[in-house]
Amino acid sequence: MSTEFSAPLLRIIDDMAPLTERFAAAGYRLYLVGGVVRDHLLGLERGDSDLDATTDARPAEIKALVSNLAEAVWSQGERFGTIGAQINGKPYEITTHRAEVYADSSRKPTVEFGTDIRADLERRDFTVNAMAIDLHEQTLVDPFGGRADLADNVLRTPMAPNVSFSDDPLRMLRAARFHAGYDLVPDPGLLEAIESMGERMVIVSAERIRDELQKLLLLPHAAAGIRLLTETRLLANVLPTLARLDSELIELAGARIEGVGAGVAERWAALLLDVSDVRGTISGLKPAGALTNDVVWLANPDVIRRSEAWSDEDLRRGAAATPGDHRIDELLQFAVAVAAVEKRSTAVALAALARVSDLRAAEPDLDDPQPPLRGDEVAEFLGVEPGPAIGEAMRLIGEHRFVNGPMTADEARALLI
Ligand code: ATP
Ligand code: MG
Secondary structure, three states, X not given: OOOOOOHHHHHHHHHOXXXXXXXXXXXXXXXXXXXXHHHHHXXXXXXXXXXXXXXXXXXXXXXXXXXXXXXXXXXXOHHXXXXXXXXXXXXXXXXXXXXXXXXXXXXXXEEEEOOOHHHHHHOOOOHHHOOEEEOOOOEEEOOOOHHHHHHHOEEOOOOOHHHHHHHOOHHHHHHHHHHHHHOOEEOHHHHHHHHHHHHHHHHOOHHHHHHHHHXXXXXXXXXXXXXXXXXXXXXXXXXXXXXXXOHHHHHHHHHHHHHOOOOHHHHHHHHHOOOOOHXXXXXXXXXXXXXXXXXXXXXXXXXXXOOOOOOXXXXXXXXXXXXXXXOHHHHHHHHHHHHHHOOOOOHHHHHHXXXXXXXXXHOOOOOOOOOOOOHHHHHHHHOOOOOHHHHHHHHHHHHHHHHHOOOXXXXXXXXXX
């Protein structure tokens, strides 16, 4: 058997043997593909959470073949040829070989199933991602020289780049991710194709752009990817509000991403700190859940770059205004990291960070201020019916608390008088 594969890769191949045998017995071929092949050839650590396989079997046949081996089967992706299966605790995605072609104006790729591994690999994005392991023979299928490109640090497409990018323009954005993530140098023809085809990004959904950009942002060397987007002018087609900034500010945004923590919101905020409409920019990418509010909260240049000291009142207001379960400390830590990258003093943010923990020790409800009197107690004390006057009184108590700190119920009553 093969000695060209590392022990971890041989273990994956071995884990898959029962599956491989089933496909063979039914007259089909099964191949391991994608990131798992690439990363293991590079000797990189990689968990078993993203195991992609491809086969000439059709989705319904895949489902039948995995059915009594798998603990669970997912068929949400069946229309696109993908069946998910958990086998011995590991998640696999098995996809029918395909020929995926975009209709010129459509946002949805039309999927054509194929029977040929070479054709399937040819339609993948880059040569380094267009390698497969034949699980029956335990050999590498590498028709486009992906292994040599990995060794030589070359990023190129299996097909001519303009053909590949017009099939799926998202690949242009993926080029930035694989450049930054694997230090692969883009082939000159690939760069030219991106320069001339940027507008094609309009047919790609906001969600796909967001997911791909986010994967780029989370890389340790994300700045290289941002630089590629700037140099090819693709940035104007994915984040026009950022592309509009001066080039030094965009370069600084790249540096900031690498300098802040690894959280998703921090990374987006580092990227977008200087754009004029952060909320519009991030919500245009249709992010899930609370991300928009979190990014808008962090990407506030007046707060992040403030040069005057934070008073206790500022900190109380800031602590009460954090979105969700966040704490003001995260905002201040972000400000410290940004100041360090931008070579400004970190003193203001560090002092605030130290002060806020003292303040929280003295005022345990700092992050979620509790009024000393409830609305009905205020109404009873003032002898008025519930109405706008009560809201006004509650606001007065709240404001007083921000300025002076917590008060007792008696102090609140005295204030109302
Ligand atoms: P990661 O390790 O970050 O998951 P990956 O290479 O596995 O990287 P995925 O996005 O998970 O990337 O895709 C799996 C594989 O599917 C890729 O390696 C590539 O072969 C192929 N692929 C993914 N997206 C595209 C695309 N837009 N066009 C062509 N091929 C693609
Ligand atoms: Mg993957």
